[in-house]
Amino acid sequence: MNDMTYETITLAKADGLATLTLNAPDKLNAVSRKMIAELKQCWEELATDSTVRAVLLTGAGRGFCAGADLADPDREASATADSGAALDKYFNPVIRTMRAVPKPIVAAVNGVAAGVGMSFAMASDIAVAGKSASFLQAFARIGLLPDGGSTWFLPRLVGDARARALAMLAPQIPAEQAKQWGLIWDVVDDAELMTTATELARRLADGPTLALARIKEAMNRASENTLSAQLDVERDFQRELGRSADFKEGVAAFLAKRKPSFKGK
The missing domain is CATH 3.90.226.10 (2-enoyl-CoA Hydratase; Chain A, domain 1)
Structure with a gap:
């Protein structure tokens, strides 16, 4: 449409x-x-x-x-x-x-x-x-x-x-x-x-939308950051993603040996 x-x-x-x-x-x-x-x-x-x-x-x-x-x-x-x-x-x-x-x-x-x-x-x-x-x-x-x-x-x-x-x-x-x-x-x-x-x-x-967005943002920031500053970016984003529904689904699918169904949340 x-x-x-x-x-x-x-x-x-x-x-x-x-x-x-x-x-x-x-x-x-x-x-x-x-x-x-x-x-x-x-x-x-x-x-x-x-x-x-x-x-x-x-x-x-x-x-x-x-x-x-x-x-x-x-x-x-x-x-x-x-x-x-x-x-x-x-x-x-x-x-x-x-x-x-x-x-x-x-x-x-x-x-x-x-x-x-x-x-x-x-x-x-x-x-x-x-x-x-x-x-x-x-x-x-x-x-x-x-x-x-x-x-x-x-x-x-x-x-x-x-x-x-x-x-x-x-x-x-x-x-x-x-x-x-x-x-x-x-x-x-x-x-x-x-x-x-x-x-x-x-x-x-169909992928983990939040994770893909944070990968993109982290790489955008990397070109101007020191390694130490970038490690902090990874920490902050990973904390956020670790609380996402897609991460829970990804782990559950991995353990069950099935394809994950990500919702982008």
Whole structure:
């Protein structure tokens, strides 16, 4: 079912899993001002929807997302024609919400993920790509720097040397290389991508929601914490999770040698 009707994206929800699809296939899902405004609204909705326990993000057609739509007529006509203002108002809130939303995000990368499209993949928790997918930090090709958090994500995922080369030389790298470098979790045959990614997202939607949310939050904090401070985070979160119904169910299922039935509570 759809809670809201969007023009450039689609949102479907079923049994705890929300599937968010970038839906401008004629432009390889390039991000227009309208699309990023709708994405901002959509992610904010997903963040507060207690019925959603995991999100699957993908693109319609043969591309995941070709980056910002440079031909978008709204770019120069809008109050955010200034590139920094556009980031402030739309793009940065989307990335912040994706990282903060207390539920796992799986990206199914079909085809090209360029510019901010690559940022969307990196901002997800688990990214799976089809074999024909590719990744490109396109910004330097047009005289810009990587945004959408890419200057933060890249060094953490692939190391400083590769991050600088990816950003400055702007090569297009295939999915298998992205996996080898640690940019993404896995690569599968194109024909199996949506089945594999949906199964993965479904498994997370049926999982221990509180624990998954705390895993995400703990890892978010880890990049700024000392080991000692992070040990305290783990202690506090573990205390909370140890009181959850899902932990009791997990232990009971383990002892009974059966599959747990987590309720996300």
